[in-house]
Amino acid sequence: MRGGPTLGPTRAAESLGILYSSLNSPPQLSGWSSNGSDPCGESWKGITCSGSAVSSIQISGLGLNGTLGYTLSDLLSVRTLDLSNNNIHDTIPYQLPPNLTYLNLANNNLSGSLPYSISSMVSLVYLNASHNLLSTIEDVFGNLQGLSELDLSSNNLTGDLPNSIGSLSNLSSLYLQDNQLSGQVNILTSLDLTTLNIANNHFSGWIPQEFRAIPNLFVGGNSFANGPAPPPPPYAPPPPRRPHNNNNNNNNNNNNNNNNHSHLPPEAPSPRSRGQVADQNNDKDQRSLKGGQIAGIVIGSVLGALCVALAGAFCLWSIRKSKGDTKGRSRDTVRSPSTLPNIVTNMEVQEQSPRSVPVTSLKPLPSEKNTVEKAYGKDGSVNRTRLPITATSYTVAALQTATNSFSQESLVGEGSLGRVYRAEFSNGKVLAVKKIDSAALSLQEEDNFLEAVSNISRLKHPNITMLVGYCVEHGQRLLVYEYVAKGTLHDMLHYADDSNALTWNARVRIALGTARALEYLHEVCLPSVVHRNFKSANVLLDDELNPHLSDCGLATLTPNTERPISTEMVGSFGYSAPEFAMSGIYTVKSDVYSFGVVMLEMLTGRKPLDSSRPRSEHSLVVWATPQLHDIDALAKMVDPTLNGMYPAKSLSRFADIIALCIQPEPEFRPPMSEVVQSLVRLMQRASTVRRRSGEDLGASYRIQEHEANTDFSF
Numbered sequence: 001m002r003g004g005p006t007l008g009p010t011r012a013a014e015s016l017g018i019l020y021s022s023l024n025s026p027p028q029l030s031g032w033s034s035n036g037s038d039p040c041g042e043s044w045k046g047i048t049c050s051g052s053a054v055s056s057i058q059i060s061g062l063g064l065n066g067t068l069g070y071t072l073s074d075l076l077s078v079r080t081l082d083l084s085n086n087n088i089h090d091t092i093p094y095q096l097p098p099n100l101t102y103l104n105l106a107n108n109n110l111s112g113s114l115p116y117s118i119s120s121m122v123s124l125v126y127l128n129a130s131h132n133l134l135s136t137i138e139d140v141f142g143n144l145q146g147l148s149e150l151d152l153s154s155n156n157l158t159g160d161l162p163n164s165i166g167s168l169s170n171l172s173s174l175y176l177q178d179n180q181l182s183g184q185v186n187i188l189t190s191l192d193l194t195t196l197n198i199a200n201n202h203f204s205g206w207i208p209q210e211f212r213a214i215p216n217l218f219v220g221g222n223s224f225a226n227g228p229a230p231p232p233p234p235y236a237p238p239p240p241r242r243p244h245n246n247n248n249n250n251n252n253n254n255n256n257n258n259n260n261h262s263h264l265p266p267e268a269p270s271p272r273s274r275g276q277v278a279d280q281n282n283d284k285d286q287r288s289l290k291g292g293q294i295a296g297i298v299i300g301s302v303l304g305a306l307c308v309a310l311a312g313a314f315c316l317w318s319i320r321k322s323k324g325d326t327k328g329r330s331r332d333t334v335r336s337p338s339t340l341p342n343i344v345t346n347m348e349v350q351e352q353s354p355r356s357v358p359v360t361s362l363k364p365l366p367s368e369k370n371t372v373e374k375a376y377g378k379d380g381s382v383n384r385t386r387l388p389i390t391a392t393s394y395t396v397a398a399l400q401t402a403t404n405s406f407s408q409e410s411l412v413g414e415g416s417l418g419r420v421y422r423a424e425f426s427n428g429k430v431l432a433v434k435k436i437d438s439a440a441l442s443l444q445e446e447d448n449f450l451e452a453v454s455n456i457s458r459l460k461h462p463n464i465t466m467l468v469g470y471c472v473e474h475g476q477r478l479l480v481y482e483y484v485a486k487g488t489l490h491d492m493l494h495y496a497d498d499s500n501a502l503t504w505n506a507r508v509r510i511a512l513g514t515a516r517a518l519e520y521l522h523e524v525c526l527p528s529v530v531h532r533n534f535k536s537a538n539v540l541l542d543d544e545l546n547p548h549l550s551d552c553g554l555a556t557l558t559p560n561t562e563r564p565i566s567t568e569m570v571g572s573f574g575y576s577a578p579e580f581a582m583s584g585i586y587t588v589k590s591d592v593y594s595f596g597v598v599m600l601e602m603l604t605g606r607k608p609l610d611s612s613r614p615r616s617e618h619s620l621v622v623w624a625t626p627q628l629h630d631i632d633a634l635a636k637m638v639d640p641t642l643n644g645m646y647p648a649k650s651l652s653r654f655a656d657i658i659a660l661c662i663q664p665e666p667e668f669r670p671p672m673s674e675v676v677q678s679l680v681r682l683m684q685r686a687s688t689v690r691r692r693s694g695e696d697l698g699a700s701y702r703i704q705e706h707e708a709n710t711d712f713s714f
Helices: 009-022 116-120 163-167 209-213 279-328 347-352 396-402 443-447 449-456 489-494 504-524 578-583 588-604 620-627 631-637 648-661 672-693
Strands: 047-050 053-058 080-082 087-091 102-104 109-113 126-128 133-136 149-151 173-175 180-183 195-197 216-218 371-373 386-388 411-414 418-424 430-436 467-471 478-482 539-541 547-549
Touching (some): 116 411, 116 418, 396 418, 396 430, 449 467, 489 588, 504 539, 504 648, 578 588, 588 672, 620 631, 631 648, 648 672
Parallel strands (some): 053 080, 087 109, 102 126, 126 149, 149 173, 195 216
Antiparallel strands (some): 047 053, 418 430, 467 478
């Protein structure tokens, strides 16, 4: 358990006040407030204290909606957190109380995955996130040796079971039913379970014999094979020459209540006992056995020599063919260093080049100019060129020192690939380190990590977060970026106080900067780079509020999401284009849609999905689209923190761009170059008005001003 000072009432009240605000200040939470009152000295509903420290938060079944905020990690004394049976949405934040023993988030609308911060909750005994919209199950269980019950049932989980789930030595109950999990389940055979429910998934292979010892076992509704399991692989040690007399007494205690449709393989028959054989017959058998052994050795040697000869001939033929192919290739296929690399971003290109890309070294020296071998022939075939890695190679030790051993205090964010830490080096330089979680990469994607590093390091644009380094030592894979200090656009829009609210002028400039970043990815890079995860949380702001788009080029490392998505999951993708939600297809036009949603987020100050609002207003796009061309309705949609300080015609043109970007049909959405031109014209005309008035756009223009003498039309 991690130690630390006990939070006083003020600090605890601040953290709980932010949770209260994130849950939309519900009246059900009587006694709660966001003004710093003492949760232990007063009667806060669902709060239990030990002395002056909050030890338990139990607010289940109250109809709460909204999100979980971002400061729960400050509650170091909280051991029980029960938020089950509410309507809480968005992702589970990584900022959870670190010393929990009981965590219940069941029956909400939470999406995404379990945050990696759970991996450090070494005191956790009970974890329930069932009946939500979780889509991935990460490898976060390695340190949870005290966990007794794990329930992730009735979500949208896909993929194989993570390796670390097999290390839960104290686990007695595991519920994974009603998901879309696949692969085999042999990893669970090491667990001493009393209850295992994996029904209604896509598991395949054979049901392990070890499962027969589990008293409460439910495995129906999967794709398990019928019949006995296959024989041991060829490398298994051979059975004894003389069979033993004892029978194989497997335990056939199969208590599969309510699970008669499961298919457990029948037990393997025991070897029969043999009677004694007369000495002369035994001698004859031994002579026959020796003769058979000799014949087998001779035949095996001949076949082995023949295989070696054939393999050698094939290798010689391959080498000659390779040399001939190389001579016939045009030098034009080699890219110049200034040409942007090929970044695979869609399934079509992956099918053309299915092989993993060889690299010169997985553990390069810091002084090396590392290269990745990659090439493309005219027909899509693989040739050989070398793409140097321009980013700096860091050691694990250096990054550990800079991040204080990747401590919780250095943690600044978390995404689908891993956590992000603030790294301060001895020379005073501050960078951001993204620590890639091993569960986020398949074996092939691990092999392509250096290729992705090479590609990402060549993305050079003032509105794109720059990759400055990487690390591949000791099985670790880390990316080192420039550090953008102000925070994310998402936090500035939804969590900043009114005094720090973004002005209209700032919002237009942020929209233009991020549009230029996408224009660069889509129309300057060859081939086009699809971002795939464009949202306000990935737009970082510097001290001058200039936008820096993060996670560019990481689509090649993102687990494959090109699959049909259930209706329940559609609601969890507030930024996702309709074609992606329905078919898994994602193109540059899908990025354009996501950009339109972010613009709409800046215009209204609302989140893309917000179940705390009336049902007709849950989806920002659905609610706003019919009003984008109605000037009166538009005035009512504007973010109230702007206090009416914006030019009406600028607002109208901004809304026109949004309407084009969020068209349901991809072919009707404009390319990003046209979006950039429209925003540039909007900025130019706003500058014209500002020069005429001599006043600042973001602080002086209310909706009725300057409309009579200013032309804002495109």
